[in-house]
Amino acid sequence: MRDKKIIFFGAVGAGKTTAINTISEGKCINTEANASDSTSVQKKTTTVAMDYGYVTSSTNQRIHCYGTPGQERFQFMWEIITSNLASDYSGEILFLDNNRKYPQHDLHFYTKKFRHLIDDKPLIIAVTKSDIKPNPSISEYRGWLHELGIQAPIYFIDARKKEDILFLLEELLPDQAQAMNEMNSVSVIEDELNLDEVIQYSEHKVDFSDKVLNKISHLEGVVGIALITLEGKLGHSTLDTEFLIELLEFLTSSPPILEDPNKNEHVVSIELASEENYHFVINFFDDIVLAALCKKHLTTAALKQQIENIIQW
Ligand SMILES: Nc1nc2c(ncn2[C@@H]2O[C@H](COP(=O)(O)OP(=O)(O)OP(=O)(O)O)[C@@H](O)[C@H]2O)c(=O)[nH]1
Ligand SMILES: [Mg+2]
Missing domain, CATH: 3.30.450.30 (Dynein light chain 2a, cytoplasmic)
Incomplete structure (x- = not known):
């Protein structure tokens, strides 16, 4: 069986680099640079080009993980990664950060920018930091996805937890299910779609205090x-x-x-x-x-x- 490639994309600081570092067996390749602008308020470094790491399944198949920069100004790398380095990818994971003020905006933004991937291969959405801020809920995200016409499983995860990231890979690559053996203590949260919430959260207003x-x-x-x-x-x-x-x-x-x-x-x-x-x-x-x-x-x-x-x- 051929090796698989997965693309990690999404919001600044949502945990793409952390997730790849958490699961990777070999030494990861990261291209972190000191965040010199307002990003530095939240974290010291940011990805400027790419993250790379891999895990090996029990059938000796490698799953190569490619992380893109969250910052739009490095979007030339989005193109290089998705149409070049990992053009034969099998699926993609969108990382969102529940602790940002407007995660719905991030959802709109990244699903639009990476729409060609979403239309092409399976997508999973991973929302981090619900331990810091539990809302919006999964139902709300489901409603927003529904409005966007995107069908994708969505999970609350912690990018620092290896079992959570392995769970996502397993969901994305079902034929690799046996590959990852640490699925038991998964802490991902799922809940039911509530249609009332679909209508309630359709606006994009920003509070310019x-x-x-x-x-x-x-x-x-x-x-x-x-x-x-x-x-x-x-x-x-x-x-x-x-x-x-x-x-x-x-x-x-x-x-x-x-x-x-x-x-x-x-x-x-x-x-x-x-x-x-x-x-x-x-x-x-x-x-x-x-x-x-x-x-x-x-x-x-x-x-x-x-x-x-x-x-x-
Ligand atoms: N509390 C909490 N912290 C988290 C969680 N997931 C990730 N983090 C932290 O959030 C930060 C994520 O930073 P990165 O992994 O650099 O984020 P990134 O998505 O690669 O960001 P860019 O490369 O700048 O786009 C790290 O400090 C993680 O330890 C979570 O579920 N809860
Ligand atoms: Mg990063």
């Missing part, structure tokens, strides 16, 4: 920010008037930009060449637009990640 706005406006390279409703009303601004006018003119120009925010993606950015040394990064959320005037050296991808981190943590 003063604290969150303050943190975003003090990010290195950010000169000023503005919050604007989809009706074009100004909620909050630290922008100089000339920039604010330019921004509002752009957002209400024809065809009106505000009318078509992408509903399924958490942060969508548009770069607007403003002045030579500055650019606007405009982020659409469900009911609001957050625009940040930035110095040129701050890339859209880096800023998006920082905003996402501040919102989620």
Whole structure:
């Protein structure tokens, strides 16, 4: 039998690297770098390229595990791993972190970005850190998946526990069931789908508290920010008037930009060449637009990640 390859993908800090290190027999390959931006608030390092490790089944078949970086700015590696290194993968595990403020956004984001994998091979969803924060519940995740038209088993697990990760591999590769022999003390949690909850949790609103706005406006390279409703009303601004006018003119120009925010993606950015040394990064959320005037050296991808981190943590 041929060896199998599994791809681990999903939210920053959800435990992809931890999971691969936990199960791997040989020495893992990790590409961790010090987290230099707002990621460092949560953890010291982040994956910048790839994790790799393997387990061997009792039939001497190897299951190779490839971990992708959670941060979108390293997405060139998503492509390299999924279409190159592990293009003959057998399935994929989506890691989500229950302790982030908006795990539903992560679910939408990563299922969209990795949709080609999901449509192609079996998917399992692993939600970590329910020991720290028990909600959202599995029912809620099931409801969200239902809305997305995705069918996949979902489990609450702990990425630090070897038996939990082996359980996921077993679920994904049923013909390998005998391969992993430590299935007895599995602590994964499952519960029933409650359809009422499907309807209740369909919105993507972000609470832009003063604290969150303050943190975003003090990010290195950010000169000023503005919050604007989809009706074009100004909620909050630290922008100089000339920039604010330019921004509002752009957002209400024809065809009106505000009318078509992408509903399924958490942060969508548009770069607007403003002045030579500055650019606007405009982020659409469900009911609001957050625009940040930035110095040129701050890339859209880096800023998006920082905003996402501040919102989620
Ligand atoms: N309390 C708790 N901690 C967990 C659980 N699962 C993982 N962790 C911790 O969460 C952190 C996860 O970090 P990583 O494994 O680096 O996360 P990652 O998904 O590889 O993140 P990126 O590479 O930055 O995308 C580690 O400190 C783990 O010890 C869990 O179920 N409960
Ligand atoms: Mg990692």
